[in-house]
Amino acid sequence: MNQLFTIAKLDFFESFRSRWFAGYTAVFLLLIVAIFLSGVTESRVMGFSGLTRLLLIFIQACNIILPIFILVTTVRTIAKERDSNVFEYLLSFPVSLAAYYWGKVLGRLLVIWLPLLLTIVLALAIGLVRGGEIPWRLLCLYTALLAFSSFTFLGIGFFISVSTKSQELALGIALFVWLLLIALIDIALIGFLIQKMVPDNLVFALALLNPVQAFRLAAIALFDPVLSVIGPTAYFLLDTFGSTGIIAYALLYLGFVGMLFLSLGFLVFRRRDLF
């Protein structure tokens, strides 16, 4: 375990100094500030105002930008070290491959969680300063959803990173995965269904299997328990699971997908040439 924590700590500090981390942190913090400054917290749409409204807009933005940020920054983790022969040296030390891989995962997880946590704290501070009611349950569920979602995309990112031979290819695959997942959210699914006459159940299954969609459904279910703001796929899922079921499913599913891809990534990492 000592090796794992050493790798995690060193990876955390290395990432902490990097430009991508500064950019990643700035984007989320500025997003919250921009939403606040735009005055939307003063307005009321569908009964939402104040901090709840701020969070509603923020979570919709996160649904799109969080996956791409995490994928782009994570896919280079292993691929870059392999490309530049850093592996040749660091892995010549008596470090177990499990400690190295999972240490990197842990370090990177902390690095991507920290700015998200800071953003939540900033949103909370804005809410407190403005003196409105703080939706604590929503805030906690929302934080958990962001944490699980980032874990999912970290897992997918690590899997791509260990499975590809170069950083460029890893980056290309990451962008393709993101576009595919974005394309398969509700509105595109409906278009697909109408055009191709695909069986309804297949479309619902695709919606359930898409982590971006799972995040989106749960995010909206947190604010809108009747899911009135999204399409027919959501109605079916709401009927089947109920809003609490959708939130529970999303958290469990996102955790499962993250762990599945991280584990597959580790198997690839352990069984292939290291570079």
Place this chain on the structure above:
Amino acid sequence: MIDILNLDKSFSGQKILSGITLNIAEGEKVLFLGHNGAGKTTLIRCLLGEYRPNRGKVTVNGHPVIGERVAALRQIAFVPQLPPPIRFTLNELFEYAAKIGHCSIDKIKENSLYFGLDAEAHKHKAFYKLSGGMKQKILISIAFSRNADVMIFDEPTANLDAVGRDCFRKLIGAPEMRGKTIVFISHRLEELSSIVTRVVELDLGEVVRDERV
């Protein structure tokens, strides 16, 4: 100490190493020679467990490098030909070496000073931002600070100035190094001629010469 048995390694169907069998005894100082593409670096990477052989196996003191990786590598200190662009600061690199490679940070700094490099003064600098010579001195200092029975040097003096090369020769020739097994990859045969006890030449992935000198 190092046993390489019937080692084959191919990449995309192209055979790079073919049936390599070598036994390197404790205390031997072996120089690997060969043209570019002869398979020297691939052999070293197999020895470090970084490449998985298509056939055959490598053991270090009885520990297979694939399967008992940690036990095998605990006995090996390695210096690559080109210092990689590690983004750790020197402090972090020393921490990695100390905690993973079981050595003392003070010893690394002491060795660096021997090479005329004050590591303490650069401790917050990123390793990759140092000059080529400084990086090489740091990696050599780390290797010598580890209490490893086997040392592997891939063109260790390529980036060093005359003073650095002289320091390296002195360290390698020190009495405490007598019992250690050392593997060199170098084209500078004359520079190491007083140290090496065996020369192994590779060509197209096969051992074409193996002589005790």
